[in-house]
Amino acid sequence: MSYEKYNEKVKKISESIKLNKKLITTNRKGHNYRDLKFKKNQNRIDTGNLTNILSIDGKYIDCESAVTIGKVNRATIPRKKIIPSLPEGDNFTVGGCLAGLGLGSSSYIHGFFNDNVIDFDIVLGNGEIMKNVSKLKNPDLYYGIGGTYGTMGIITRVKTKLVSCEKYVKVNYFHYDSFENFYEEFQRKIKKKNDDFIEAFQNKKEDYTIVTANFISDVNPNDVSVIKDKDILKQRHMCIYAQIAKKKKSSYLRLLDYLERYSYSAFWGHYLYSPYKIRDYIYAGLMYSLIPKKILDASPGHGKYNISKYFHAANRIVGDYTRDEYVIATDIGVPLSKLKGAIDLADEMTGTYPRWLCPIIDNHNPEKIFCTRKTDICKDDIIIDLGIYGIKNTNNKSKRINQAFEKFSFDNGIFKGFFSTCYFTYDDFWKQFDKQKYENIRKKYHADKNFMDIYDKINYRNKVKNGNLRSKLFTFFGKKYLRQINKNKDTLIK
Ligand SMILES: Cc1cc2nc3c(=O)[nH]c(=O)nc-3n(C[C@H](O)[C@H](O)[C@H](O)COP(=O)(O)OP(=O)(O)OC[C@H]3O[C@@H](n4cnc5c(N)ncnc54)[C@H](O)[C@@H]3O)c2cc1C
Structure with missing residues (x-):
């Protein structure tokens, strides 16, 4: 694949942005368990054709932004190379990991995905194409882009370091x-x-x-x-x-x-949709027969059994408030020294097990805005991603649970995953992050009038759809199904 063809694709994106009068977003559904209805009224830029690896050598891999981590791994591992910090999902994209979050079990040595990016290209809100954004060339944008969740521009290319590995x-x-x-x-x-x-x-x-x-x-x-x-x-x-x-x-x-x-x-989410007991097949059959096929097929690029589809489907049918009352998918940032406190809080709030504890070294840089700790509060450079994915086993309302987690992370100078359901108040959110810095770079790089503001985006809620018959049936059978799966979990594993 040549850079020439890549340049043509980027030019097209730039031209369509130049003609644009509305707010801009990508057309990705991605891996955000939030309500994405806001996209309907925005100009959705199709990044779906940016799926080519442009070049690869012993030290780096250069990819169009919708190249998946699975594709990267299949290209690099035969050469005994990998991206240093890889997220645990083969269909996450390099653009999504840079604009959102990317971490995994090697992050305790190599930091977040974006710490390993060499440079990237981005189309700004005025259609200008910025090439080779790097630590040296545009440090404010290079460090500032992580965790902005598509509110800064359309990333079209990401070049990342490689390190040695075995097969x-x-x-x-x-x-x-x-x-x-x-x-x-x-x-x-x-x-x-x-x-x-x-x-x-x-x-x-x-x-x-x-x-x-x-x-x-x-x-x-x-x-x-x-x-x-x-x-x-x-x-x-x-x-x-x-x-x-x-x-x-x-x-x-x-x-x-x-x-x-x-x-x-x-993760272990398949227990939610691949049960092994006859009774669960019946519940599962009833529940999934309520999901229109066009919704299940509506996540381009996702594998047939990707759990995101079920979340998107549940979201469409019952609304994310209702879904969140039964199933939790949230990641809390915790300083290593405060792990016991976070675990006690999760015990009290959710009773949900298992939980994922993934350590990450936070390579703090003052130009970073969202994907880092507040060094005056959090002295630990190792932070733990405490991932809670599963069935909620308490009667606590989802809002109360998430707000308690958000408070815990913020009180300890860290952030909670924005891809999960967020309930931050405007003031609490901007007490944690540097609003001035965010607004300055949005203005400087023409994002302010063209892309949604991050607070509005991650807190967006469509009107809950819980009145119709399908929603009622889904909730009724779904609740019983989840309870049964939860009871069976230990025996299902064996
Ligand atoms: C249950 C669950 C488990 C998860 N586990 C992990 C994990 O183990 N490790 C991990 O690192 N993360 C994990 N995540 C989070 C996920 O990795 C991030 O949300 C990541 O950003 C998803 O990548 P994606 O390519 O699907 O991006 P998307 O979800 O499509 O996008 C993420 C954000 O980036 C923006 N974006 C995407 N592409 C572009 C682009 N080209 N230009 C500009 N903006 C863009 C989108 O608008 C969106 O706001 C998990 C999420 C969930 C819900």
Whole structure:
């Protein structure tokens, strides 16, 4: 693929933006569990054809912005290279990871996805094409773009560093029956940086597992669990959580399968849609038969069983307020030293297990706006992404839960994932982030009158659709279905 063709595509985007009179957005549905109805009234720029890898060598990969992480991995791993900090989803895009958030189990060494970007191109709100935005050329935009969620411009190209890897990993599972034992070892491993990848899970109140993965070059092929396709029945074998539930000590995986371990199972979300008991098939059948096929097919680029589709579908039918009363998908930023407090809060608020604990080194830079900590409050440079994905097991209202998490993160100088349902008040939000800096760069780069403001975008709520028959049926069967799945979870894993 040539840069010439890429330049033609970018020129077209620029021309359509120049003619534009409305607010601008991408046409992506992406991985945001928020209401995306606002897109209907905006000029949606199609980034769907920006799917080519432009060049690759030993040190970097240069991609059009809608290239997926899965495509990147398939191009780099055969050369024994990977992007240093990779998110856990093969259909996230490089543009989405730069504009939104990108992190994974190697982030405790390599930081966020955007810390590893060399340069990028962006089409501004006035149609101007800015090429090679970098640390040196436009530091305000380079550092400021992370976490702006499409409110700064249309990113068209992202060039990222590569580091060396092997084609296989050995995955080790360390099991603990108390927070204290787990935490001591987790801190020690993070500090030592001996492992290529590290993450942890709180499986139940006093049941934790640390999972490390390390590159290996020499492995007996019979020892490697290779999953060749995304057959729905195979998903559970790939889910690291299933291995934990079996209290495994170690396993071997192809690096590609390790990096996509949650793509097959949408973390452990597949328990929500691939049950193994007859009764659950009936509930599932009833529930999904209520989802119009055109909604399920309406997420271009997503795999057949991608869980986002079900969230989008549920969203369309019952509205995100109603959905959130049963299922939680939220990520809270927590300083490593405050982990116990966050876990206690999540126990009290949600009773939802398992939870994902992913450490990230925060390479603070004063030009960053959203994807970093407030260094005067948070002294730890390691922050934990505490991911809570699953069925809510308390009667607390979703709003109360999310506001408690948001307060916890902000009080500790960190942020909560904007892709989940947000309830920040305007004042609390801008107490945490530098409004002046955000507005200055929006003005300087012509975003202010052309792209939605970030607060409005992440707090957007369409009128809840809960009055119609389909919504009532969906909620009735859905609630029973989720309760049943939750009860069966432990036996389903085995
Ligand atoms: C259940 C769940 C689990 C998740 N797990 C992880 C995880 O393990 N690791 C992780 O890092 N993240 C995770 N995420 C968050 C997700 O990675 C981020 O939201 C990421 O930005 C998604 O990438 P995407 O390509 O799908 O972007 P999208 O969702 O399409 O976009 C994200 C934002 O960036 C904007 N955007 C996208 N493309 C462009 C572009 N070309 N130009 C300008 N703006 C653009 C969009 O408008 C949007 O606001 C998770 C999210 C959920 C809901």
